[in-house]
Amino acid sequence: MGLLAANLISSACCFVPLPPPSPLRFQAKRSSQRVLKAALTSSEKMDSGGQAAPVSKLMEFPHLTAAHTDLMLYLIQTVENGLGDHLLPSTVPTDVEYYENKNGTSQGTLLIRHGIPSSPIDFMIASWLHLKQPQGGAFNITNIAGYMKPSNDIPHFQFELVQCSPTFLIFFLDLLPRTDIILHPDYLTTYYEETGLEKLRQRLAALPEVSPYFSSSLYFRKVVSSTGILVGVKCEESESKRVEEIVREEIGPISKEVMRIWMELCLNGGRELEEDERSLMEKRDLMIKRKAIEMDLSKSMPLQFGEEVANRVLQVIRSAFKTA
Structure with missing residues (x-):
């Protein structure tokens, strides 16, 4: 669960009534079967009898459109193929790996995989949330994030796609930068200019359906990099297929390229920090994680899922974020 999810889960920005379920919901299941089958095959774990154990509900994405589902499966599979050797198996309890409210109207999943001792990655987290709204409709949040260890200065990776309605x-x-760019301009050069991230941001910003999205959290705005993409995609009510097209042809390729860049940085190891730098980095990382949890999730999760479920989920997240 990432920074935007923490900010949006209690925000009114997406609390809008939705029309009846779109046919795209049903098309998603049919058109994504091949991709889903490939992803599940490589993600299955074998039990002691040699049989495939049940696959995490993280991989099901029951409420998303086809393009959104395909993108999530691709990104998760890419992490598994490229960084799987860097990551330990998930130890998230089954009652947190998938959870729901008492009425079963809102559901969530959570998967956390910590990095092995030699990896520059601290942990990776992936989740989806389906949140039913009191005034009708629902919105869906999907998230993949990679948090780095304080022994290096590689930026954190954040991907979040929020489906507020079929057309929004x-x-x-x-x-996410992990240092003060003003004091360290070489950081900007290495991780943002030389990687070409600005061209990707401009590519999406040029679409007429895309406009900047301004988070209600001023703190959140400060955390995002100068090449970060934070936008709203809005089409006319009759153009739900256009939203699907933008996800498949624009958001998808851009997300894949940013993930490729980040994974390459991880595999190269980044710059190893001195002891005094590590201490400052650890403090900075911890403050960002703590803000995400305490400012939003700790308040909004109980409202969405009830105290018992929220406490169970938050305990796992706090433990991974080292804010417990």
């Missing part, structure tokens, strides 16, 4: 999305994609 909010998209957040960034490599």
